[in-house]
Amino acid sequence: MELSERKLKILQAIIYDFVKTAEPVGSRTLSKNYDLGISPATIRNEMSDLEDMGYLSHPHTSSGRIPSEKAYRLYVDQMMDKRELTDMQKNAITARLHSNVTEIENLVERAAQILSEMTNLTAFAMTPRRDEDVLSYVNLLPVDEKTVVLMIVSQSGKVSNTALRLRKPVTQETLNFLSKHMTYNYKGKTISEALTLDIIETVKEDAESMAMYEETVVPSFVKTLEDMLNVNLYMDGYTNIFSLPEYNDMDKARTFIEMINRKEEFTQKLIGRDDGVIVTIGNENQDESMSDYSLVTATYHVNGKQVGKIGVIGPTRMKYSEVTSVMEFLTDNISQAFKLTEGDDDE
Amino acid sequence: MELSERKLKILQAIIYDFVKTAEPVGSRTLSKNYDLGISPATIRNEMSDLEDMGYLSHPHTSSGRIPSEKAYRLYVDQMMDKRELTDMQKNAITARLHSNVTEIENLVERAAQILSEMTNLTAFAMTPRRDEDVLSYVNLLPVDEKTVVLMIVSQSGKVSNTALRLRKPVTQETLNFLSKHMTYNYKGKTISEALTLDIIETVKEDAESMAMYEETVVPSFVKTLEDMLNVNLYMDGYTNIFSLPEYNDMDKARTFIEMINRKEEFTQKLIGRDDGVIVTIGNENQDESMSDYSLVTATYHVNGKQVGKIGVIGPTRMKYSEVTSVMEFLTDNISQAFKLTEGDDDE
DNA sequence: AGTTAGCACTCGAGGTTGCTGAGTGCTAAC
C-alpha cells in the first residue's frame, strides 16, 4: 500500500494532536479539530490502513490511535518543517548564553539550562573532548623535599596535574632532566596519541637509570593524561519529566532519574553518537534502558577539532521540530563563542 | 504533667512501630505487639495524655497516633540506644571504603555510596574544606610566548592552576621574579588568610612597575585561590526516597529531587552546620524547604584541621539510631584513612 | 467506487454506595 497525500495529512494531524495532548486520537476529534474535509468514517478507514502499515497503534479496542515509532521516524525524516526561531527567541538565547559567563565550563552549563527551559525536557551539555588537543609541555616541579607536582599543559591552555610523593628526595637537576625529556617526547602529540605510545618504555628511556621514579612518575603521567580527557556533563531540568502524563507513575520516574544519574555511562552513550543533529526514537536507541525515550543530540566544535555535545532526553512524544531547531541554533552559537574564547589572543 | 516511666515506654513503642510501618499506631496493635502489660484502654488514656503534652498527633479522629517532631527529638536526645555495629558490618564497611580506592575524591564518593546503601536514604559526602590548608608555593610558568600558567600548591599537595593569556610577551626573568615574590608573600599563610589579605596591594608591590600584569595576574590569583576552596559534593541514592510511602506523591518526590539538585545551595547548608553528629528534625531545619525532612550530618577530619561532612536526608520517620551509628563509624574510618593518606611519607 | 450515516459494541474514567476493620472517647464496673 502507498502513503497517499491524504494518509500523510491524517498521520501528521494525529502526530500533532498526540504530541500536544498525550491522549489517543480518535476519528471524531480529528475531523472536528483539523480541516481535513472528510468525515470521521472515512478517517476511520484510512486510520485502519495506517495501522496495517505500522504507523499507528491501538492501546485497546475502543480507544483512539497513537503514532508508532515508525511514524515519528517518518515525521522527523520527511514531514517535519524546520521552523526558524523568531528573532526575539534568538536574541534571548544569545543574551542568556553570554551574560556573566567567563569560562567555558559556565557557558556549557548555561547551555544545558537554556535548552531544558526552552524544551521543557531534561537537557544536558558536555564539555568538549580533548582527544585532539596537542600537548605543549610536561613539567615536574618541586614542592618540598619528597613531593613533586607533575603538570601537563596543552596547546589550548588546559592544565592538568598530580602531586606525587616520592620515597627519596630528588634534586632539581633530576626534575629538570625528566621534564625536558618528557616534553621532548610528547610535545606536539595529541593526548590520544600520547596515551597509545608505550609510555613506560618512553619514560624509562627518559629516566635512564632512575628506575626508582618509574613506579611513581609513569602511573601518574598516564593518570594525568587521562584526566585531561575527562569531560564534564552538566544536566538541567531533571524533574521536567515529572509533569508529563506518561511518567505519572513512580516506577517510571524512578527508572528515569536513576538512568540519567549514572553519568559516566550516560556520557559514554553520548560520545558514541554521530556528529550533527541526531534523533533516535525509542527502540532505535541501542540501549535497552532507553527504549522508552527519544534522545536528540547535536555537536558543537572548538577550533574545528574538539567536539562537545548537547542534547535532550524525553518521551518519544516530543516536539521534534522545536527541539531540533533550538538545538541547531544553540550549537551554532556555542561554536561561535568558542572561536572567540579560544582565539582572543590572536587580535 | 510528668513523663512517667510507662508513658516513655509507650512513646518509644509508638515511635518504633511508626518508623517501621509508616502507619498511625493504635492502642490495640500496641498492646498486641508490644509487651507493655496493660490493656488497650489504659494505653488510650496514656496516649491521650501524650497527645496533650505534644508528643503525639492525630491525623483524624478515628485513626491511630503518630509521633510529633518533639517526640523524635526526645527520642534522639534521651531514649535512643546507640547500637554498636556488628563486626561483620564494620568489616564490610571498611573493606568497601578502601577497596580500589586510590584518591581522596574516590574515598569520599564511596562513603556516600555506602551510607546510602546502609541507610536506604539519600546520602551525600563532601570533600574536605581547605580553608586551613597552608600555601607552600606560587609559580608562574611559561607555556608559549603570551600564555602562562599560574599555579598554586598547598602543603597538603593540592594543586590549583589557571592559564592566562597576556597582551604582550613576557620574559622568563619576569615570571621568575613574580613567582618568587608571590611565594615569599604567601607561603605559610592559610588559603583563607591569603584571601583576606589585600591581594591587589601585595601583588602590585611584587610586580613593582609591571602594572600591566596586575589586571591579568591579580584576578586569576584570586580565582585560583577560590578554586582551591571549592568542595565537591557527592550524592548517592537519589531515588531511595521513591520507595517510601510518604513520598508516594509525584509532587513531593519532585520537590525533593529539585531541592537536592541545587547543589551549591545544599553545600552551603551543610557547611553551616556544627561539627560532630548532628540531627535536625523537620522544622528544626532553618530552611523552610527542608521542614518535611530530617537531616543527619557528621564531620570527618583531615590532619585535625580540614573538615569534611557526610550525611543523609530523609523523612522525619527514620531509624535515627541506626543512621547515627553508621555515620559515626564511617566518619571515624574516613578520618583514619586520611591520616594514612596524607601522612604516608612519614614512615 | 469511494464516501458517509447509522448502529451495535467496547472500554476507561469517574461517581455512588455500602461494607469492613481499626481506631477513638466515654462510662461504668472491677
Place this chain on the structure above:
DNA sequence: GTTAGCACTCAGCAACCTCGAGTGCTAACT
C-alpha cells in the same frame, strides 16, 4: 487506677453504574 463494653468515626476497598469517546461493519448515497 485499670479495664471491659459500647457507640461512633473514618479511610480504604470493592461492586456497581453511567457516560463519553472510541471502534468496525454494513448499507445507502453520490
